[in-house]
Amino acid sequence: MKRSYVRISSYVSREFLLSFAVAFLFFFVVFFVNQILVLAEEILTRKVPPRYVALLILYSMPSIIALSFPFGTLLGALMALGRISSQNEVVAAQASGIPLRRLFYPFALISLGLFGVSFVMNDYFLPVGAINFSRLYRELVYSNPELELEPYSVKEFDDNILIPGAVSGSTIEDLIIIRRDGDRKTVFSAGTAVLGGDSDSGVISLEMNSVFSQTPGEDAQEEFEFFRAASMTYNILLRDITFSVRSLGAREMSSYDVYQRILDRAATLEQRRNEHAVGIARRRLILAAEYDRAIRAIIDGRTDIASARPILETPSRDLAREVARTVNDRTLQIYRIEFHKKIAIPFACITFVLFAFPVGITTSKSSRMVGFGVGILVCVVFWALLIGGDSLGTQNLDFPPALAMWFPNIVVFAAAAVTAFFRFRR
Numbered sequence: 001m002k003r004s005y006v007r008i009s010s011y012v013s014r015e016f017l018l019s020f021a022v023a024f025l026f027f028f029v030v031f032f033v034n035q036i037l038v039l040a041e042e043i044l045t046r047k048v049p050p051r052y053v054a055l056l057i058l059y060s061m062p063s064i065i066a067l068s069f070p071f072g073t074l075l076g077a078l079m080a081l082g083r084i085s086s087q088n089e090v091v092a093a094q095a096s097g098i099p100l101r102r103l104f105y106p107f108a109l110i111s112l113g114l115f116g117v118s119f120v121m122n123d124y125f126l127p128v129g130a131i132n133f134s135r136l137y138r139e140l141v142y143s144n145p146e147l148e149l150e151p152y153s154v155k156e157f158d159d160n161i162l163i164p165g166a167v168s169g170s171t172i173e174d175l176i177i178i179r180r181d182g183d184r185k186t187v188f189s190a191g192t193a194v195l196g197g198d199s200d201s202g203v204i205s206l207e208m209n210s211v212f213s214q215t216p217g218e219d220a221q222e223e224f225e226f227f228r229a230a231s232m233t234y235n236i237l238l239r240d241i242t243f244s245v246r247s248l249g250a251r252e253m254s255s256y257d258v259y260q261r262i263l264d265r266a267a268t269l270e271q272r273r274n275e276h277a278v279g280i281a282r283r284r285l286i287l288a289a290e291y292d293r294a295i296r297a298i299i300d301g302r303t304d305i306a307s308a309r310p311i312l313e314t315p316s317r318d319l320a321r322e323v324a325r326t327v328n329d330r331t332l333q334i335y336r337i338e339f340h341k342k343i344a345i346p347f348a349c350i351t352f353v354l355f356a357f358p359v360g361i362t363t364s365k366s367s368r369m370v371g372f373g374v375g376i377l378v379c380v381v382f383w384a385l386l387i388g389g390d391s392l393g394t395q396n397l398d399f400p401p402a403l404a405m406w407f408p409n410i411v412v413f414a415a416a417a418v419t420a421f422f423r424f425r426r
Helices: 006-042 050-086 089-095 100-143 255-299 305-324 330-360 368-395 401-424
Strands: 155-157 160-163 171-181 184-198 203-216 224-237
Touching (some): 006 100, 089 100, 100 330, 330 368
Antiparallel strands (some): 155 160, 184 203
């Protein structure tokens, strides 16, 4: 008669899911409080209605949940295995003829399910939340400009510098705008300005009253042009307000969309590199032609070496400059990093279970708190490696994006393999 392992699998699964729920809530609270602190500085102190604050927090939930899943999986597995080991239940199971792999199967299956949920949360719900967050924040900027324009402060939006006076509702007093156009700067001042615009048009409008404008002359700095106006409309593109609008980046896109962007930018980069190679070949031909012309002139006695040398310096310098110029795309590197991150972070649910199983049953005197402490340490190391890989891959465009994002998983997997080797070799 074939032996059934349903009861032991059900028991282990319950222990794991209970511990995972506790660990998940722990990380959820940590990340949630961090998000509240971020919003407190930006929004809660600016008299934003509570229902909008609640919506902004709601739209931030997918990113919090997506991060809580892998770390909760690690802590949950370690705590569950620690409790089972502390009660000598692993020894009892082995004495009953139950192999360790039967204890591992429930952890492996549940980790696969958690990986799927974390991936969907990170790949679908996070972009949806980010889009809604951006749209709502944009509407709040229209109704409450103090979110971005603090009274008596300096705020820079791309080529525009805004210096507001008192801010009350949508009205800004004593507004000064400095618009940069190359080396020239145009100054606008207004007695009052009212913030408006259409949230879907991509433009913020400032309806300015009692306007004075001054622009320096093109030829002489001591000369300037000016005009006065009773009213004037000044438009600022929302894409220039990078902070307030929070333009969607690779992190806020689905993995499919990011992959499509990667293909498009990779094709463009390849075209640019081909053009660069053609430019180098062209400059080499020019240098060779100038060199041949100079040699012929020297042989014919029409010039000497000293006179021919300056003629060759310009094409030689152009060639050296073109060869030294590297053609890269930092945005493409960022997209590749984010694409791998979207998979690597949820996949940590599986890697962490592979690490937690041999570690959790190493000692029979382990406990939930010991597992909790080990899990926190591994989470900190994993997060530090993830941030370090992100920074290294972003700053060094020659560094492989896959290695930058998968290195934390590789380290944890290597630690799991070493631990399992010494634990199960006998």
